[in-house]
Amino acid sequence: MNRYPKGRRFSGSFRDSCLVVAENVYGQKGVWAYESFAFINQNYFDGRLPWPQIVWALTEHGGCVAWASASHDKSKPPVITLHPSLLRGSEKKRPWGIDARWLGPSLAFDTLLHECMHAHIDYNLGGQTGRTSHDCERWTRQVNRIAKLMGFEGIHAGRTKCVRVPDRNAPRTVRGKFATTVVRKTLGNIPFRAVASFPQGLREHLGLAAAYYSMQKLPDGVPRLTDY
Numbered sequence: 001m002n003r004y005p006k007g008r009r010f011s012g013s014f015r016d017s018c019l020v021v022a023e024n025v026y027g028q029k030g031v032w033a034y035e036s037f038a039f040i041n042q043n044y045f046d047g048r049l050p051w052p053q054i055v056w057a058l059t060e061h062g063g064c065v066a067w068a069s070a071s072h073d074k075s076k077p078p079v080i081t082l083h084p085s086l087l088r089g090s091e092k093k094r095p096w097g098i099d100a101r102w103l104g105p106s107l108a109f110d111t112l113l114h115e116c117m118h119a120h121i122d123y124n125l126g127g128q129t130g131r132t133s134h135d136c137e138r139w140t141r142q143v144n145r146i147a148k149l150m151g152f153e154g155i156h157a158g159r160t161k162c163v164r165v166p167d168r169n170a171p172r173t174v175r176g177k178f179a180t181t182v183v184r185k186t187l188g189n190i191p192f193r194a195v196a197s198f199p200q201g202l203r204e205h206l207g208l209a210a211a212y213y214s215m216q217k218l219p220d221g222v223p224r225l226t227d228y
Ligand SMILES: [Zn+2]
Pocket: 114, 118, 133, 134, 196
């Protein structure tokens, strides 16, 4: 039975409990993650996201920086897992291929936003429709919508598509024509890597990531995280 009536799901006592646990278990970063979530929900999702449990732990998929659980029947709140190393330099020089100097609240915020986009698609839009969770019309639409809200101009994120192109290295066909080969092309005007790892990937593509992350920038209105 659904214990959370429509419109009030995962609110009230669940939210309060999350905050108490966050403060006691994770301290300032635990509360900060929820404050950041509240900012993201209000500014980028019109308050439509269900309240999640935000856990700071090694992710289920060990290599990932974060993970959002998907519960399409909406019977449980989303669980967003953030890797603690997002906030501090790890022993590896380039954890997840990311420059260690970029680690900190700024990157953690962008990662939380990315996971919130997955939660929005899973809970509010009916789940992924594409080949993968990122090569998906619903994902690219969210990237385009939120990029604009974040102040990025002229960005068009698109899915990938297989197209047949002439293969000039292959021998000519018997009729003397170029043989063709199938390649996967990105529609839109930014590389698919930037689409799949938005917003971090977009900042990288635009050459803005190093300055933004190493200076630990955050959108106006997001509280600072000092103790991590
Ligand atoms: Zn993702």
